[in-house]
Amino acid sequence: MCLFAGCSKPAPEAPPPPAAPPYHPVASIREVMNSVIDPNVDVVWNAVKTVIDHGKPTEHAPANDEEWAAVRHSALTVSEGANLLMMPGRAVAPPGAGSLSPGIELAPDQVRALIDKSPSGWNQFARALQESLQPALAAIDKKDPQALFEAGDKIDEVCESCHQVFWYPEQGASASAASAQAR
Amino acid sequence: MKTKFFLVLLVTGALCAVQSAHAHHAFAAEYDPTKPLTLNGVVTKMEWANPHGWIYMDTKEKNGSVKHWTIETAAPSQLSRHGLKKADFVDGMTAVVKGYQGKTDPALANGRTLVLKDGRSFYIGSVGGPNDGAEPR
Numbered sequence: 503m504c505l506f507a508g509c510s511k512p513a514p515e516a517p518p519p520p521a522a523p524p525y526h527p528v529a530s531i532r533e534v535m536n537s538v539i540d541p542n543v544d545v546v547w548n549a550v551k552t553v554i555d556h557g558k559p560t561e562h563a564p565a566n567d568e569e570w571a572a573v574r575h576s577a578l579t580v581s582e583g584a585n586l587l588m589m590p591g592r593a594v595a596p597p598g599a600g601s602l603s604p605g606i607e608l609a610p611d612q613v614r615a616l617i618d619k620s621p622s623g624w625n626q627f628a629r630a631l632q633e634s635l636q637p638a639l640a641a642i643d644k645k646d647p648q649a650l651f652e653a654g655d656k657i658d659e660v661c662e663s664c665h666q667v668f669w670y671p672e673q674g675a676s677a678s679a680a681s682a683q684a685r
Numbered sequence: 686m687k688t689k690f691f692l693v694l695l696v697t698g699a700l701c702a703v704q705s706a707h708a709h710h711a712f713a714a715e716y717d718p719t720k721p722l723t724l725n726g727v728v729t730k731m732e733w734a735n736p737h738g739w740i741y742m743d744t745k746e747k748n749g750s751v752k753h754w755t756i757e758t759a760a761p762s763q764l765s766r767h768g769l770k771k772a773d774f775v776d777g778m779t780a781v782v783k784g785y786q787g788k789t790d791p792a793l794a795n796g797r798t799l800v801l802k803d804g805r806s807f808y809i810g811s812v813g814g815p816n817d818g819a820e821p822r
Contacts, residue, residue: 540709551734557776603714651735655762658736661709662812670711673813 527592532599532610534592538583539631543657545576546638550651563647573650574642577635580657584632588625607670616668627664634660709736712813716795720786721817724754724794731774733761737811740796742782756782756796758809767821769799769807778802782809783819 529537550563564570586592594617595610608616617624634657641649666673712718726744738758743751758764781800787793797810797819808821 547735551732552771554731554733554771554774556729557774557778559771603711606711606713652762654735655760658760661736665709665711666813670714670813673711673713 523591525589527586527589529586530593530595530599530610531587531613532595534583534586538586539580542576542579542583543661545573546580546635546650546657547654549573550647550654561647563650564645570642570645574639577638577642581632581635581639584628584635587628587631603670606673608668613668616671624668627660627667630660631657631664712795712811712815715788715793716785716814717788718785718815722784722786722794724756724782724784726754726779728774728778728780729753731771733764733771736760738764738809740782740799740809742780752792754782754792754794755790756784756794757811758796758799759811763812764807764809767808768805769809773801773805784810785815 548562549569553560553562564573593610594613599610601607601609601612634653637656638650638653641647641653724742724744726742728740728742730739730741732739732741738761740754740756740758742754742756744754746752779802782794782796783798783800784794784796787795795811795814797808797814797817798806799809800806808819810819814820
């Protein structure tokens, strides 16, 4: 038992400032999309489809363990790619790059402003992308082409929803106005 | 060695083609909302695939030549929701597609409606297209 004030515990020191994260983003969001997300989600989407040529349907699906493993590889890459999108400090596009479609798709600084305005919204979409891959991974593990096909549709919904908020929020309205003028 | 190199080139080329065909972009970045079109022809092929379906159609030009169109549609789940089935794509089928022309490829279109020979009409438009009244309410 301690009866003297001098015996009391010293006041805790202020916690040290958080260390700088060990990671360092190299690619921009646009580059992560083009190099990591897009090519790999294409593998997931293309894994199962039906091609009807002159009325004759041909079903396409992974045919062996190796092909299923390749699709799983891509599905995992997209899942982890979603984490890359959430990493703070990543530029939207390489220095000096502009909009890919001026007047239709936002310029990088406009996308940056939207992300900074709602970082939680941005992260929610990235998490939704990651979660949308879970049914695809489950379908792959069961080697179930129909379930993988249905999962692909949900992945696309998440992609499009995010793009409509952060990449081309006005495009539906501008396309409608242009088509109305053309009619 | 030469064969291996050729195979790598072939696979890379195929991957690039897939990427360009499926890369997500705004509707108006790829298609011209001021260029509506009506295509009347023979459907030769349909790709029932995510994230978009693709209809391949041959139309006869005024000079007698045949033009091969590639027409983007909504995702298969959307097509099914509007009543279209894979079994509707029979050999030699004629159809009318209304949509919008591609900006850079004059043989590319984004379909809005598909009318079959038996008169059945389907909404086939992708998400984000113009609000032109084609989409059923």
